[in-house]
Amino acid sequence: MADRVSSGTSVTPYSPVGLSTREVLRRRAQDGANLLPGPPRPAPWRMLLRQLTHLLAVLLWVAAGLAVLAGMPQLAVAIVVIVVLNAAFAFWQEYRADRSTERLRALLPASSRVIRNGRPVTVPAAELVVGDLVLLAAGDRVAADLRLETSGALGLDESLVTGESGAVPREPPDRLMAGTFVLTGEGRATVVATGAHTTLASITDLTASAQRPPSPLTRQLGRVVQIVAVIAALTGLALGVIALLLGLPVTEAFLFGVGVAVALVPEGLLPTVTLALARGARLMAERQALVRRLDAVETLGATSFICTDKTGTLTQNRMSVVEVVTPAGGVQVHGRAYDPVATVTGPAELRPASERVAEHALWCVTGRVVARDGWVADGDPMEAALHCLALRLSVPETPADVVRRPYSADRMLSSALTAQEVAVLGAPEAVLARCGGAPPALHERLEQLTGDGRRVLAVARRSWAGEAAEAMERDLELLGLDADTRLRHPSPGAPLG
Secondary structure, three states: OOOOOOOOEEEOOOOOEEOHHHHHHHHHHHHOOOOOOOOOOOOOHHHHHHHHHHHHHHHHHHHHHHHHHHHHHHHHHHHHHHHHHHHHHHHHHHHHHHHHHHOOOOOOOOOOEEEEEOEEEEEEHHOOOOOOEEEEEOOEEEEEEEEEEEEEEEEEEOHHHHOOOOOEEOOOOOEEEEOOEEEEEEEEEEEEEEHHHHHHHHHHHHHHHOOOOOOOHHHHHHHHHHHHHHHHHHHHHHHHHHHHHHHOOOHHHHHHHHHHHHHHHOOOOOHHHHHHHHHHHHHHHHOOOOOOOOOOHHHHHHOOOOOOOOOOOOEEEEEEEEEEEEEOOEEEEEEEEOOOOEEEEOOOOHHOOOHHHHHHHOOOOOOOOOOOOOOOEOOOOOHHHHHHHHHHHOOOOOOOOOOEEEEEOOEEEEEEEEOOEEEEEEEEHHHOOOOOOOHHHHHHHHHHHHOOOOOEEEEEEEEEEOOOHHHHHOOOOEEEEEEEEEOOOOOOOOOOO
16 A cells, blocks of 8 residues: 555656656645645744843833832933843844754755655755665665665765664665665665655654743842832832831822832843853853853853763764774874874884775775864765865775675675775774684774774775675785774863864
């Protein structure tokens, strides 16, 4: 039975030629664009009104009115100016942060590669329709809910939806969720849901329906305002009564009591709190942390513990090769993030062997580092780290005729074939089992690296003369090890890399 989305469009059976242009236009007219529904956003005037009507502002409005009654128009004007200027400043801070977060909502890619009319074409992600045949490769973001049709060791990062940080293997006919992206392998998949009918859209609906609880600062300020209001009212009433008992006329006693009550209202509290929070928000923005609401700054400051399922380390989802180990010894690589410029230390005679390790590792991966507002990963962070290592060691780019065999969990390695040579990259235990052996010193260094929490990959090779495909990954010659490390978030006071 064909899958169906809530709009009623049925998914056509898998066809290697994809949809026709006429069918695409019909389905797009029926289902609309492949866009996530935007979250409900308050109108700017509502945001401004909230700044003018919270509890502390209301107290000051009342104080301004009482100041007018008490014959102190200058004080009333000063209080009103304080409230209005403070509201305008707080509104602008939150409005600007809200617009910045909107620009960060790039959960769907700009384009997808599909087959239409029997030909592969690249189309904007918003133009995907149910039934489209999508081509997937490492580094691609899944732009709609898909049903996997063919898979070549496909592995997805589903952390955005499920929180699972590792690559999740997928096989036909698994469902792929919008917002995830391909880490390894390749495949073809049919679109089964777009836009508001995707799993990601349902998650968005849940988050939009959540009620924001009052922050600790809001609750504390509420208590302060209540206490101040009670003290001011009782003190003004008491002194007004005393003034009557001392013989003052009723009008003068009333104005005296009102004046005392107004004097007890802390007009400077509101701008002091707002400016302090704004300063905190600016400091956090300098550390690349965006705060939408000013009171959230104090909430973050009140946090005592952050619990995470990691082993005590928060990383930047980036990796870097810090050491290349060959049977004859190793060299260290000192670089910053994915910057292709680095310092390599170690015996000069080991440099050619290290370059061979980096070169053959590069053949087996498709992830790359690209210059885009700095050097960033395009694809799997581990594969990007290997490409970065090749750039740092001035290794030539992968030959055009290379044929890759993607990584699979059962083999725990990937391989690449050129006209005369095979390169293999994978877990040390899997690669070493296919080699003729390794020096004891290299085994000892491997144990040291893994004991230090490093991720180690083994690189091997063999000559190729057209033997059977099953022999590609056998009788290998070990070239060396790549020791990676995850880039950690810096400690407080250190710049973000």
